[in-house]
Amino acid sequence: MKCILLISALLPVAAGAIEADAKRGADLFTRYHCTYCHSVAGGPGKPGAAPDLGQRLDRAYSPAGIASRMWNHAPKMWAAMKQSDIDIPAMSEADASDLFAFFYSTRYFERRGDAARGKAVFYDKNCVLCHALNGPQKPAREWKSLADPIDLVSAMWNHAGEMQTATKAEQFRWPQLSAAQLTDLLVYLQNLPETRHMQFGFNLPNGDRGKALMEEKGCTSCHKGAMALETLMGNLTLTEVAAGMWNHAPKMRQKAKPVTSAEMREILAYGWAQQFFRSNGNAVKGGKLFDVQCAACHNNPGSGAPSLAAGKRDFSSITMVAALWRHGPRMLSKLEADHKAWPELKPTDMANLIAYIDRQ
Ligand code: HEC
Ligand code: HEC
Ligand code: HEC
Ligand code: HEC
Structure with missing residues (x-):
């Protein structure tokens, strides 16, 4: 874990280096005071303050769908957090992976059953x-x-x-x-x-053995x-x-050949998680949306917004959620200063934007 964090601080995150652990995610969910408002499957939380994240509703269940829900609700969440003197967490990508694993373990992504x-x-x-x-x-x-x-x-x-x-x-x-x-x-x-x-539990290793295992088996x-x-x-x-x-x-x-549970975890971390969390949106549509909603700042070095161009990083729903919490509040201030509204993004918009930024 430490090793991956260190590497990702120095280099673009290696493709597929998604390491995630629902237990760590559950701890973060408390440590970041998310439970101040949200309960999970009826656990601690303020009833009525925020959606219960363990309840299966007709949500958009994809990672991009969740990233878009969080993105759209973020200004309201931050305002409520400020009002209650709660620090807005500076979330790392490792943190965001763990939170996704936690959501996965609460069945947030699964379809409804009977x-x-x-x-x-x-x-x-x-x-x-x-x-x-x-x-x-x-x-x-x-x-x-x-x-x-x-x-x-x-x-x-x-x-x-x-x-x-x-x-x-x-x-x-x-x-x-x-x-x-x-x-x-x-x-x-x-x-x-x-x-x-x-x-319920859910954890994924970073999957670097997965490819070799698929051959071997x-x-x-x-x-x-x-x-x-x-x-x-x-x-x-x-x-x-x-x-x-x-x-x-x-x-x-x-x-x-037979596959042990640990080996299956590696295979799925490599073959499944990368794709599942990366969202296969349409980069061309994402580019058009980017030009309208984001380019005014992000293609303008004078605006203080970082460039999101040119192969700088591997971008996924996880990266987006981390960036949202880490940089979003300042982005919101800049928008407010410019008298602009926070851009609302539908799940497909989010998937398309991620595909666009990821592929640049
Ligand atoms: C101060 C209260 C508050 C805190 C603290 C808070 N949230 Fe929220 N959150 C909300 C509210 C309210 C909504 C729904 C807003 C709406 O429906 O417009 C929401 C929505 C969400 C959603 C979308 C839920 C859905 O299914 O539609 C997610 C995911 C989420 N929050 C995650 C988090 C995480 C992760 C944290 C901690 C880092 C957090 N929230 C902290 C109040 C809060
Ligand atoms: C003898 C050929 C063969 C081998 C060997 C094989 N598979 Fe498959 N697998 C298939 C076929 C055929 C399907 C069905 C694909 C479809 O429905 O389109 C399938 C489907 C799957 C699916 C379901 C995908 C879906 O769309 O529902 C998974 C997951 C899977 N295989 C994983 C594995 C793993 C992991 C291994 C190695 C441990 C493996 N397979 C070895 C032939 C094979
Ligand atoms: C003819 C007997 C038989 C039938 C019918 C059967 N199973 Fe099994 N099942 C087994 C055997 C044998 C094992 C392996 C037991 C072991 O290793 O402990 C097993 C193991 C399992 C396991 C793994 C259990 C674990 O420890 O987590 C699952 C899951 C499972 N079966 C699901 C199903 C489902 C779903 C059905 C119906 C669609 C089904 N089985 C029908 C014989 C059967
Ligand atoms: C009004 C200007 C403005 C607009 C419009 C804007 N942003 Fe930003 N954005 C910023 C600023 C400023 C930051 C840097 C905040 C910081 O440094 O903490 C930022 C940071 C980000 C980051 C984090 C970058 C990183 O290096 O991790 C992402 C991702 C992002 N924005 C995405 C978007 C997307 C997607 C859109 C369009 C839907 C958008 N932004 C629209 C001003 C803007």
């Missing part, structure tokens, strides 16, 4: 035959993977072999699971009396060109990735 439908999936897809409380296999309520989406992906992959043997023995067809069905199933299993209060024998994992996983949540792994496991397992 427990009743999930229960039906558990029965209809025959999971109950082996995973009922008194079944022959580990009862679903004891699955470690319920608490960590990366463990789930890994479980879906690694137990596929054993399950396939068991399934064949009992003459089942390999059940296909859509991402929506898996989401429902998780909502059902995570809200049983035994699991309702479990702590045989993933790249199929996943290359248009099938490259970096491309396939770009817009998927981890539940969707887990469903994809499940459905294709019988075919894939014939050629690929």
Whole structure:
């Protein structure tokens, strides 16, 4: 961690150097006084002061979507923070990564599911035959993977072999699971009396071993060109990735080697996180928006705004959120001095701007 911080202070951040830990993010969320207003899934916070960040609403769930919500609400948040004598945090990129991991662990990015439908999936897809409380296999309520989406992906992959043997023995067809069905199933299993209060976790290493591991494990024998994992996983949540792994496991397992949970974390950190957090917006549209909303200051050295041009850095939703908290208040003062309004950005605007700045 220290090493990455040090390097990113000296050099442009290496592509994919996203290291994130939900536990550190949870600590920051308290240390930065976010909990002064926000609760998370009913935890500490001021009721009614700010949206509960653990509640699944019809939000834009992508990282760019969250960056845009924060961007739009920021002036109001800063005003409320000033009024309450709370310092506005000077957030580093490492901090912002940890906060995103924390949001991920609170299921902020996952689509909404339905427990009743999930229960039906558990029965209809025959999971109950082996995973009922008194079944022959580990009862679903004891699955470690319920608490960590990366463990789930890994479980879906690694137990596929054993399950396939068991399934064949009992003459089942390999059940296909859509991402929506898996989401429902998780909502059902995570809200049983035994699991309702479990702590969710989420952490990613920086993924520098991921690429080599994908070769070593045989993933790249199929996943290359248009099938490259970096491309396939770009817009998927981890539940969707887990469903994809499940459905294709019988075919894939014939050629690929077993993968430990730690190795899967590296692979996902490399193949998934980079794409998921980077947002694949449209750089041309982003450029047009930049010219209208941002260029007056950012292409004008006299304005005091830094240039965002020319390959200076790798830009993502994470970078944007860190920059927003670190530089936003001064940007707001400058706008107010110029009698200009804070630019509101829709999630697609945010994704497009990031694509534009990232690619310059
Ligand atoms: C003084 C109160 C206050 C503090 C402190 C505060 N916020 Fe907020 N935040 C708000 C309010 C109010 C909104 C919603 C504004 C609106 O709806 O217009 C909001 C909105 C958000 C949203 C968008 C929520 C959504 O789903 O629409 C995010 C994400 C967020 N805040 C993150 C943070 C983080 C991270 C921190 C700490 C660094 C923080 N907030 C500190 C008051 C606060
Ligand atoms: C024929 C028996 C059988 C059926 C049916 C079955 N499984 Fe399994 N499952 C297994 C076996 C065997 C294991 C590996 C047990 C172990 O290693 O502890 C396993 C393990 C798992 C794990 C990993 C558990 C952990 O420790 O985190 C998950 C997740 C899982 N199964 C999901 C499902 C789902 C979802 C269904 C229904 C679509 C299902 N299983 C149906 C036999 C089955
Ligand atoms: C024998 C060829 C093969 C091997 C080896 C293989 N895969 Fe796959 N994989 C596929 C196919 C085919 C799909 C389905 C793609 C689709 O639906 O478009 C797939 C789908 C996936 C998906 C889901 C993507 C989505 O769009 O839902 C993930 C994630 C994945 N593979 C990861 C891996 C990993 C990690 C490895 C190595 C440990 C691996 N695969 C090895 C053939 C393979
Ligand atoms: C009225 C002038 C002004 C406008 C318009 C403006 N900015 Fe800024 N921006 C600033 C200033 C001044 C700073 C530097 C603040 C500081 O030094 O703390 C800044 C800093 C930033 C940073 C942090 C840069 C870094 O080095 O990390 C980002 C990112 C940014 N702005 C993005 C935008 C985007 C995107 C837009 C258009 C939607 C925009 N700005 C519009 C004045 C402006």
